[in-house]
Amino acid sequence: MTQTGSDALLARMMQLHPKVIDLSLDRIRQLLTRLGHPEAALPPVIHIAGTNGKGSTLAMLRAGIEGAGQSAHAYTSPHLVRFHERIRLAGDLIGEEALIALLQEVLDINGAEPITFFEITNAAAFLAFARLPADYVLLETGLGGIYDSTNVVDQPAMTVITPISKDHEAFLGDTLAKIAWSKAGIIKRGVPCVVGPQPDEALEVIEQTAARLGAPLLVHGQHWHAWEERGRLVFQDESGLLDLPLPALRGPHQIQNAGAALAALRHLGFDEAACEAAVTGAEWPARLQRLTGGRLARLAPDAELWLDGGHNPSAGEALAEFLASLPARPTHLVCAMINTKDAGGYLAPLAPHAASLTALTIPEETASVPGADLAAKAATCGHDARVAESLEDALAAITRTAPEARILLCGSLYFAGHVLRQDDESLATQG
Known part of the structure; x- marks a missing residue:
């Protein structure tokens, strides 16, 4: 079947710029400079890294923000059926014409400069997010953190690190400490960071990084707790207790993903109604x-x-x-x-x-x-x-x-x- 529209353009991009993993920020920073620095004109960013639960946590954050009557752009990867799933503009998947125009604009400005497929698509998302008003941007790392091409926002509103385990070891390292060092690279000076359940080896690296940068931590088991009790989700932090329905996303592990989303929402000032919307309204395909x-x-x-x-x-x-x-x-x-x-x-x-x-x-x-x-x-x-x-x-x-x-x-x-x-x-x- 002949590809048309954005599918054809994406296929051509893949031929010109293969889907390689090349951990560096130099190329995308140069491209963003030529694009007029859209990454510096975004709504407040919540940047999410981790090995497991990034997408589920992002889905709950989006449901909570939208439940409060606010809007959020979102960037996730990979997609399941169509690339459009990766870019969500104020609640809606990006349209076909808008996607084609953005990708072509980025390709034209990049010219013959070396670039990867992921960097082009990230840059296109940043352009879209900078041009359309929203209350927040939810930004999911693709691989790692410190050298991930999403890690060009110097002052996000908040960062979140979901559970870390071994994965992508050829690129991130063969120990939890090395992988955690990469994931902790999204932590920024003075910016609060919500931390999901972690192995001790990973948490130690996260805490050291945060201390060096003066970034306040909100750590599972220390600053917030989430558990199931009598068919309900109970969440507790320094602001008090929440008694909520169980997450709409299935599986016992979603209790702690919900906890990270709730800790972030509470720290950002969202009320209990938004928190309930976060756990009851989230949808995330192909996760149970x-x-x-x-x-x-x-x-x-x-x-x-x-x-x-x-x-x-x-x-x-x-x-x-x-x-x-x-x-x-x-x-x-x-x-x-x-x-x-x-x-x-x-x-x-x-x-x-x-x-x-x-x-x-x-x-x-x-x-x-x-x-x-x-x-x-x-x-x-x-x-x-x-x-x-x-x-x-x-x-x-x-x-x-x-x-x-x-x-x-x-x-x-x-x-x-x-x-x-x-x-x-x-x-x-x-x-």
Whole structure:
């Protein structure tokens, strides 16, 4: 099928400027200078880094801000179905014509200068955010922090660091301390930073960075606490107690993501109504998303069908905790992963909770682990593993013998994007 519009432009950009990871701020700073420094003309920025929970925390922050009658731009990555998901302008996904115009403007101004795909798209987002009024900008790092191309805002209103674990070790380092050093690079002098639950090794680095920069910290377990009690979310900080509904986003790990969002909102002066909107109104596709009405659900009409894009060992542990919290029901995994992830570390925690695992190769994804290799790795982790040629084949095989099973599609955001493209594109762009 011939690509048109922004899809064609993005494909051409990918050929000219490959999707490489090149950790540096020099190129994007030079480009932003030629664009007139849009990064210096943004509404107040909340900058978010971490290994797990960045997107969920951002979604709750946006729901809280909008619940208070204010507006927020948002920049997230990667997208699931269409690039437009990455740029949200005052609540709405960027339109096709606006996206094409912004990308072309940035490409024209950059000319033949070396640049990466991510830097071009980040610069386009900054231009859009600077030109359209809003009360806040919610900015999610793509990789790391200190050298991430979003880290060009010198004075954000607040920073947030969600839980840190090992991921992208080839780029960020092979210890939690090295990874934390990169993530803590978003901390700015004198700017308050909300810190989610952290391993001691990571928290020590964050605290040292904040002390050096005189940045006030709001640390989980010290300055704020969040827990589930009698089917409610209880949050406590120095301003008092909140008794709220459980987060709309599923999974026990969302309690602490909600806590980080609530700590940020309270520090920024938002009231209890905004805090309740944060936890009840957030939507974030492919994070323990229940698939109920699309084509895939019709292929498995009696099954309980879930989708999750987590892909590292910490995500595997969180997913295992979620499965353990559900009513007893045979659970079958359909899994696909990319070759930069720790497949064994992700799969091992899930083995006690899975009746079977069907491995797939992600279609049209060159970095996908071949299904046969993933099945072999899963078997070494204790899974009853097999291979299928397609998602449809996997669902058919499971439902032939277990029509009322719980089926979890998991292992990669790239796989989640494939799933949603097969199902219903509106699922990938909700919220």
